[in-house]
Amino acid sequence: MKWFARWAKHKVAEGAVPIHIGIIMDGNGRWAKKRGLPRSAGHRAGANNLKTIAEYCGSIGVKYLTAYAFSTENWKRPKEEVDAIMDLLLQYLRDVDQLAGKNVVVRVIGDRSALSEEINREIDHVWEYTKDNTGLVMNIALNYGSRDELVHGMRVLAERVRRGELAPEDITEQMVSDSLYTAGQPDPDLIIRPSGELRLSNFLLWQGAYSELWFSNTNWPDFTTGQLAEAIAAYQTRSRRFGGV
16 A cells, blocks of 8 residues: 555645544454454554554644544443543553654543543643644544534533523524534544444534545554545545535
């Protein structure tokens, strides 16, 4: 796949790179099971791969990367697995350069109220440490669910209506976008899901209304920069009309 990556990089130089890519990092558990390893080993391998993919995105001119790390529904998993994921997250937040490489702005999006004080402290520290960087903006979607995000945003707007700052009939699509965790960022041009599943699983439903979708049968820890280049090459062949002709 190296030739494909080089070819895609050439195409990117012509300006066809997606500005914002969303990735559903799926298949970590299946990757581990296939190798007779605990599921936590799959999550660790997946986290390591995120750094590789983030660095590649930055090198080809992608401006925003949103990685789906832990959903609002993932709390249903066995406690042992959830605890392992949270411990892993703490390790990587404490070494943000290991997580995303140099000059990356790291943001955590999602409902932080269910996260431990320790994790919340590290999230604040990472934001302060990286906010002035000028490279790739990487959103880590943690305890994130798009429906939950929309409910949160509607409550923000409803409170403005309650205070008399806003009339219901004046609410616009832009106001809704500005009430979401991704406020101020462009919507994703391309959403990628590895692991063979063909659904969005409550990921960026509002923001992804006109995103191009690309699916792969490869489990996330094995997803390569060459496959990302393939996804971008497919994106470059599509005509994005946004409802027009």
